[in-house]
Amino acid sequence: MIQFILTVFFLIATTANAASDPPDDMAERVKSCTICHGESDRAEQHVYYPRIGGKPVGYLYNQLRNFRDGRRHYQPMAILLENMPDDYLMDIARYFSTQSLPKYQPERHSLQPDERELAEMMIFSGDSDRDIPACSDCHGRALMGKSPFIPGLLGLPRAYLSAQFGSWRNGGLVRGQVSDCMSKIAEKLTDREIIAIAKWLSIQEVSGNPEPAGSLSPALAQRCSSIVEVEISS
Amino acid sequence: MNDFTALTGRLEELAAHLVAGAALLFLATDAAAYGNSDDPFYRAGLDSQQQRGAYLTRAGNCMGCHTARGGQPFAGGRRLTTAFGVFVTPNITPDEETGIGNWTEADFWHALHEGKSPDGQLLYPAFPYTEYTKVTRQDANAIFAYLQSLPAIRQTNPPHAIRFPYNFRPLLHIWRALHFTPGEYVPDSSKTTQWNRGAYLVQGLGHCNACHTNRSLLGGADNELAGGQIMGMNWYAPSLTSHLEAGSSDWTIDEIVALLSIGITDRAVASGPMATIIRQSLQHLSEEDLRAMAVYLQSISDSKSDYAAASAAPAPISAYSSLVHGEQLYQTYCQDCHGVSGKGVPGVYPPLAGNRSVVMASPLNTIRSILEGGYPATTKGNPRPYGMPPFQQILHDYEIANLVSYIRNAWGNSADRVTVYDVEQSRRIGVE
Structure with missing residues (x-):
């Protein structure tokens, strides 16, 4: 019995000694991410970096692989992810998808009434004459995305949103995913529409969650099939 | 039978479950990360020569260069930026039109051993035949057999974009006269079989000297494994022969093996291109081969006793405002992980105190x-x-300069301070 007590004592003592070791968890392992993308309780440090907390897991996983494999161009991310295998990227995607939303201070941009009207029309109705679906058709009624592949659009700075539109127009933000999805839509949007949409989105408060899986209409799932082909293991 | 025995019994049972569970978990993770269906090295139906070839192909890390970022394995298309222009690696899958499907075993041997293509054209030494020439015919044949077993991928890659005058291939005759001696590895009979195996792997297939050497203006590698800046990558591949850099005379064989197979040890971490080499190639080598390489590497390094004690004293922190500033930056950004006294956390965050890659002459990697x-x-x-x-x-660049100067001179470290100019130069990275 004394032996047992001693063993327990030593176990506790060892654990106490090891307290200075970093925690063996994902939060510690993704410090390289959170330095730019912010932790959930910290405001972002730079207007360009998008929030990643609370975005759908499949979207995050796809983007991580796209950065690593050169399909989405951003060299700092490519270098950071150079040595990461798919299953580690999936762990990271899953971690951030379950994080609560970071505090987002809506940006302050003034919208003229006609600008607001234009933005809201494109976001919630689209323009069927030009084959432009409403943003909300894919990105959800609350614009918080649809699980598991479609990202939310709120809580993102205008600079980031504008840059993404620009990249989609210039040959596709993600090479190999240009079929008839975002790059085609971005090509059809006018500069005025893009400015209005980016402003409108960046001044909203953020709340809610991505809509559940399966809520994407079959027609749109077909249209954007290049982004919905990844198997998500639970 | 008392409560305690029952408890230990339960604990043992629990432990058995945990071990079994952990083993299963490891297998699952392992399969997903390293043995998935896309992995070209674990295909069913390979004969024994092809299997040996697959192993040797990994040891030579052929796939590392002959695969574009995110591209099909071995189909080439990776751009290697050098001082002489951009080389685009060729498709080495057995496609007859765009790959090496029409090659014979002898053609492959000529390429590897003599640096010549089947039509007699001289190959550019971006393909490290200066090292591969040491590979035996038997091993070359096995690699060829494996490459020919791969699925043929039709992929035409863009041509090299080599600058004048280097694009004039006949100049390679001169280059070869200066820098290339064809010849298989010749074992040193005064050394052990293990040492010779290590030397064969390091000098030949491993082509360590392709990076760990200083290159002349014409790209000749003169000083075997003595360290140098990697062409086009702007990383410094440290000397493997100097104890001041990555020489391993005071490392144990186990420690060298651990760094090569795990990628991190209590006192060092492989970063930049070396991390990639470990992920793609070294971690997959057998324990026996890694030990052989370690024995060889340990033997070629000089040691402290070869030198008089280093005389340079560390720059006193308080004497320089740049170092005081560097210390403040360290406390803000680095100390959480690397510790108050720069000791890091063994196996997790590398130490900076006493870390040779921090204090070596080139501050580039830091x-x-x-x-x-x-x-x-990421390794097993x-x-x-x-x-x-x-x-x-x-x-900012000046902050990084002050920070690096500080860690090069804190906790007993001693090295030249770095300048904003050094940081600016380091930003000029080779873009793939």
Whole structure:
């Protein structure tokens, strides 16, 4: 019995000694991410970096692989992810998808009434004459995305949103995913529409969650099939 | 039978479950990360020569260069930026039109051993035949057999974009006269079989000298494994022969093997291109081969006793405002992980105190690590590595200069301070 007590004592003592070791968890392992993308309780440090907390897991996983494999161009991310295998990227995607939303201070941009009207029309109705679906058709009624592949659009700075539109127009933000999805839509949007949409989105408060899986209409799932082909293991 | 016995019984049972569970978990993770269906090295139906070839192909890391970022394995298309222009690696799958499907075993041998293509054209030494020439005919044949077993991929890659006058191939005759001696590895009979195996792998297939050497203006590698800046990559491949850099005379064989197979040890971490080499190639080598390489590497390094004690004293922190500033930056950004006294956390965050890659003459790798951050190699022994955040978007060049100067002179470290110019130069990275 004394032996047992001693063993327990030593176990506790060892654990106490090891307290200075970093925690063996994902939060510690993704410090390289959170330095730019912010932790959930910290405001972002730079207007360009998008929030990643609370975005759908499949979207995050796809983007991580796209950065690593050169399909989405951003060299700092490519270098950071150079040595990461798919299953580690999936762990990271899953971690951030379950994080609560970071505090987002809506940006302050003034919208003229006609600008607001234009933005809201494109976001919630689209323009069927030009084959432009409403943003909300894919990105959800609350614009918080649809699980598991479609990202939310709120809580993102205008600079980031504008840059993404620009990249989609210039040959596709993600090479190999240009079929008839975002790059085609971005090509059809006018500069005025893009400015209005980016402003409108960046001044909203953020709340809610991505809509559940399966809520994407079959027609749109077909249209954007290049982004919905990844198997998500639970 | 008392409560205690019952308890230990339960504990043992629990432990057995945990071990079994952990083993299963490891297998599952392992399969997903390293043996998935896309992995070209674990295909069913390979004969024994092809299997040996697959192993040797990994040891030579052929796939590392002959695969574009995110591209099909071995189909080429990777761009290698050098001082002489951009080389685009060829398709080495057995496609007859765009790959090497029409090659014979002898053709492959000529390429590897003599640096000549089947039509007699001289190959550019971006293909490291200066090292591969040491590979035996038997091993070359096995590699060829494996490459020919791969699925043929039809992929035409863009031509090289080599600058004048280097694009004039006949000049290679001169280059070869100066820098290339064809010849298989000749065992040194005064050494052990193990040492010779290590030398064969390091000098030949491993082509360590392709990076760990200083190149002349014409790209000749003159000083075997003595370290140098990697062409086109702007990383410094440290000397493997000097104890001041990455020479391993005072390392144990186990420690060298651990660094090569796990990617991190208590006192060092492989970063930048070396992390990639470990992930792609070295971690997959057999324990026996890794030990042989370690024995050889340990033997070629000089040791402290070969030199008089280093005389340079560390720069006193308080004497320089740049170092005082560097210390403040360290406390703000680095100390959380690397510790108050720069000791790091063994196997997790590398120490900076006494770390040779921090104090070696070239500050390039330290600066690059701070600019870009990165994760060590993901390996079987370190499946979920901890990472280093990038700071290029947070710190100015002068801050990075002060920070690096500080860590090169804190906690008993002693090295030249670095300048803003060094940091600016380090930002000029080879873009793939």
